[in-house]
Amino acid sequence: IQMRIGIDARTMFAPHPRGTGRNLFDAYRTLSALRPQWRFVLYHRRDRRAAELLRTAEGAGFLDAPNVQAVRIDCPGDRWDLWLHLRLPLRARRDGLDVLHTPANAAPANCATPVAATIHDLIPLRVAGEVDENERRRFRRRVERTVRVARRLITPTAATRDDLVQEFGVDPLRVSIVPWAGDSRVQSIAGDPAVRRRAIRRIREKYDLNRPWLLNFSGDSARKNAHRIVRALAAIPRSLRTNSMLVMVGCEPGSLRQELQCAAGEAGVAEHCRFLGFVPHADLPGMICGAAGVLLPSLCEGFGLPLVDAFACGTPALASRGGALQEVAGDAAEYCDP
Missing domain, CATH: 3.40.50.2000 (Glycogen Phosphorylase B;)
Structure with a gap:
């Protein structure tokens, strides 16, 4: 046909x-x-x-x-x-x-x-x-x-x-x-150990990520919970924060990055945060594969594609309890009250 x-x-x-x-x-x-x-x-x-x-x-x-x-x-x-x-x-x-x-x-x-x-x-x-x-x-x-x-x-x-x-x-x-599939580029890089190591090394060098990082896909919508994520980081004991950092991508427009930077400074965690705008698609596989965890504590999502990409990389994920996110992740993620 x-x-x-x-x-x-x-x-x-x-x-x-x-x-x-x-x-x-x-x-x-x-x-x-x-x-x-x-x-x-x-x-x-x-x-x-x-x-x-x-x-x-x-x-x-x-x-x-x-x-x-x-x-x-x-x-x-x-x-x-x-x-x-x-x-x-x-x-x-x-x-x-x-x-x-x-x-x-x-x-x-x-x-x-x-x-x-x-x-x-x-x-x-x-x-x-x-x-x-x-x-x-x-x-x-x-x-x-x-x-x-x-x-x-x-x-x-x-x-x-x-x-x-x-x-x-x-x-x-x-x-x-019809559920979304994970990003094909993420899957291809995650599945090849040598390529995966090179991708992670390139991301560490390009973005100066010299400590394990927690990755969040943000945006200018309040439902993405960006400010609460910063406050949650500040609530973690200093001994646990010392050797880690929070990387938030998609923080557009630039005024949002400034707001988050100010919020991180007021909370005393600015040195542990990196707020980025749009990053090239080619950088996402290395960012996800190299992350210590992917955070998606949104107030609401229609699907939650970063969760699927995290699973393809074997990267732990934390998501909001209930709704589409829990439907997508099942028992493969940890959950929180956003």
Whole structure:
């Protein structure tokens, strides 16, 4: 059976892709190799030369595959999200797709092509103060539209599926639970002892990590619990802190790094902390493999991809109790009250 599948690949073409973009890249790179008779059309709106994932050898090989086509759709500005609601569905119809996959909590308002939509989480509706009230209403309308338009809904966890059922009355039979896979680069490096040692050595030298480090993937959202992590470090006896450090990556914008640095200084643990912005994707395997532990005490997550990457490296993990994180990690992690 031949299939022609279109993907809203904007997250894959981002200059600094987060978990969604990296996972989408790995998923379709694998699927295109497993199904050479299918055709995959990657719709995007950025210059591919700016996409970190696609500048790698793996990225170039993916885009050069005979059954993969990257299609840039230009749309000046972003008023009314015309790229998603007008340009994308028109191009999907023109290209005669069998299905259009929208992987980021949204779908076109009207689409002649059957849509399969991924809903990662309902965090703006579940976590008080995550967004302002206007954005909260916009998010609800976006998910309502996606639920109405999509022929099939995909979630990474049963927790998100259950949230959809509770919040929007979705028939659970319309939902396929497809967990994320770990980062392919992390897995390949973790599985080769010599490569793993070189990767860890390079990370120690590049970031001057001269002590065992605990790794956290942060961000500007309060649900990531960055300030509480700093306070928790300060609560650890000094004798245990002396030979360790906390490394937080993804601390963007720069003002967040300044806030955390000030908080660490006030708590007396600044010398034990390293607050980094976005780090190159190529550095993540060495950071995770070399870490003494991965910390993910978030107030809420839709999946928790760092946990899966930590397990691939054999790195211990600490996560928040309950919800999607405990569903993903099972008995393989330690848990805390965030």
